[in-house]
Amino acid sequence: MHPFPINRRELLAAGGAAALAGGPAFAAESPGRIDRSREGMVVSVSAAASEVGRRLLAEGGNAVDAAVGVAFALAVVHPPAGNIGGGGFMMIHSPCCSPPVCIDYRERAPLKATRDMFADGGDLHGHAMVGTPGTVAGLALAHERLGKLPWKRLVEPAVHLAADGFPLEESLAESLNEVLRDSPDHRELQRVLGQSRERPWQAGDRLVQADLAESLAQIGARGADAFYKGEVAKKLVAEMQAGGGLISAEDLQGYRALLRRPIHASYRGFDLFGPPPPSSGGIVLKLALNILGALPTDRHERFAPQTLHLIVEVMRRAFCERARSLGDADFVDIPPRLTDKQYAVKLAKGIDLQRATPSASLAPEIPLAGEGDNTTHFSVIDKDGLAVSNTYTLEQSYGSRIVVGGAGFLLNNEMGDFNWRAGRTDRNGRIGTPANLIAPG
Structure with a gap:
């Protein structure tokens, strides 16, 4: 919203x-x-x-x-x-x-x-x-x-x-x-x-x-x-x-x-709000948009394979951070890096614009699960x-x-x-x- x-x-x-x-x-x-x-x-x-x-x-x-x-x-x-x-x-x-x-x-x-x-x-x-x-x-x-x-x-x-x-x-x-x-x-x-x-x-x-x-x-x-x-x-x-x-x-x-208080994210002139911890939704959304903002998303059409590739790679990294670090803020500290744009830029630099990253390689210690x-x-x-x-x-x-x-x-x-x-x-x-x-x- x-x-x-x-x-x-x-x-x-x-x-x-x-x-x-x-x-x-x-x-x-x-x-x-x-x-x-x-x-x-x-x-x-x-x-x-x-x-x-x-x-x-x-x-x-x-x-x-x-x-x-x-x-x-x-x-x-x-x-x-x-x-x-x-x-x-x-x-x-x-x-x-x-x-x-x-x-x-x-x-x-x-x-x-x-x-x-x-x-x-x-x-x-x-x-x-x-x-x-x-x-x-x-x-x-x-x-x-x-x-x-x-x-x-x-x-x-x-x-x-x-x-x-x-x-x-x-x-x-x-x-x-x-x-x-x-x-x-x-x-x-x-x-x-x-x-x-x-x-x-x-x-x-x-x-x-x-x-x-x-x-x-x-x-x-x-x-x-x-x-x-x-x-x-x-x-x-x-x-x-x-x-x-x-x-x-x-x-x-x-x-x-x-x-x-909701998590607030901005992207291309829009303000977006999502639920804060213990929900992962708001932070994962903000992290994903921050990573996406550091990538060349304007080069291709909205549903072009290259655009979808970038979105998938962004979500891989955002959900990896979710599994590693998120919990209930009433009981644990949420790492500030998750909402830091500089950290998002660092994650974006690890994305290959031409090749998919195996999800397991991002965090080998975390077994993958289905939706x-x-x-x-x-x-x-x-x-x-x-x-x-x-x-x-x-x-x-x-x-x-x-x-x-x-x-x-x-x-x-x-x-x-x-x-x-x-x-x-x-x-x-x-x-x-x-x-x-x-x-x-």
């Missing part, structure tokens, strides 16, 4: 499931398709969730209202990553004078967590992998600061989607069948998402989630307190105690979403130029695969994102460094 006034005459989105203010939601699956609106836009992975945002805009809500509604809706219609049992980051850009802000609502390591608790390995889908969820607190903070519509109204669409059910698209039906097949021992997951079916899910089948509907209704009525102090909290703690998890009532009651589909992002902008960019996750797809008994929602397995021992790799293949070791709270 940038701090300049948004052109209110025309808003554009490419791909995703778009909902244009003044029109219905639809899937825009072609990567080359561009859609336009003058009144506002919502783009998410789900047409149903985008439609929730569009309707909230049509009722007089702003982009923050719509974003909160979309987030709760995705917890129902996109269980691989949409959630109330995970965490994320929200960037908010105001159309007038105030600078962009970032809401950090990532999961926290429970107070009982220890640095070496997974030194000898751990069950990636076990209760001990669950971090204290932050999603509900983050959405509540966004609404408290900038929302217009009543909180309950923002949660109601998700309640109805869960209680009445929604028709499955083919991709979600296949995803559900896969996770059910791979998780025979997760009984609550089988009950809630499998529903004792005699045949696999198919496109058009209706998924009803009564327990989740009740949890969302309580959150709608009581706000974040329902999740962190009320009946939902009690069920979550009971689930942890039954399965050997670490989250306590104290962890839930002590959780706070945080306002952070997953474990997170979801959505964007909202309203007619006044208020814009929201939100990324949230359960960590892996379907998180820990643990569904809170009687509450109907999936829990994250974010503890697996920490390094388990310095010198060893985490489950994502990152080498264990002090910057990414477990620290409670």
Whole structure:
């Protein structure tokens, strides 16, 4: 997002499931398709969730209202990553004078967590992998600061989607069948998402989630307190105690979403803002743009092979630095070199304009890992130029695969994102460094 006034005459989105203010939601699956609106836009992975945002805009809500509604809706219609049992980051850009802000609502390591608790390995889908969820607190903070519509109204669409059910698209039906097949021992997951079916899910089948509907209704009525102090909290703690998890009532009651100052980068006259640590997004973006700015990018067309080669080489180096050095700034120092243009120039000098660099050669000690589909992002902008960019996750797809008994929602397995021992790799293949070791709270 940038701090300049948004052109209110025309808003554009490419791909995703778009909902244009003044029109219905639809899937825009072609990567080359561009859609336009003058009144506002919502783009998410789900047409149903985008439609929730569009309707909230049509009722007089702003982009923050719509974003909160979309987030709760995705917890129902996109269980691989949409959630109330995970965490994320929200960037908010105001159309007038105030600078962009970032809401950090990532999961926290429970107070009982220890640095070496997974030194000898751990069950990636076990209760001990669950971090204290932050999603509900983050959405509540966004609404408290900038929302217009009543909180309950923002949660109601998700309640109805869960209680009445929604028709499955083919991709979600296949995803559900896969996770059910791979998780025979997760009984609550089988009950809630499998529903004792005699045949696999198919496109058009209706998924009803009564327990989740009740949890969302309580959150709608009581706000974040329902999740962190009320009946939902009690069920979550009971689930942890039954399965050997670490989250306590104290962890839930002590959780706070945080306002952070975004990372600011400039490139060719544009100002860009991204979330700061513990997110890697803002720093990696700034480092990549600084490296790119030191390279001859004007010699070729935008999508010419030579241009794409430079971008790939830049990202190799930026993500290498990410794996080496980034962690939670509340616990470790972030190396200043990562945002220093002179260091970016040094990295740029190592790029061969004609030949690709093997990624493994940049940091042989860091095993390479593939990219997953474990997170979801959505964007909202309203007619006044208020814009929201939100990324949230359960960590892996379907998180820990643990569904809170009687509450109907999936829990994250974010503890697996920490390094388990310095010198060893985490489950994502990152080498264990002090910057990414477990620290409670």
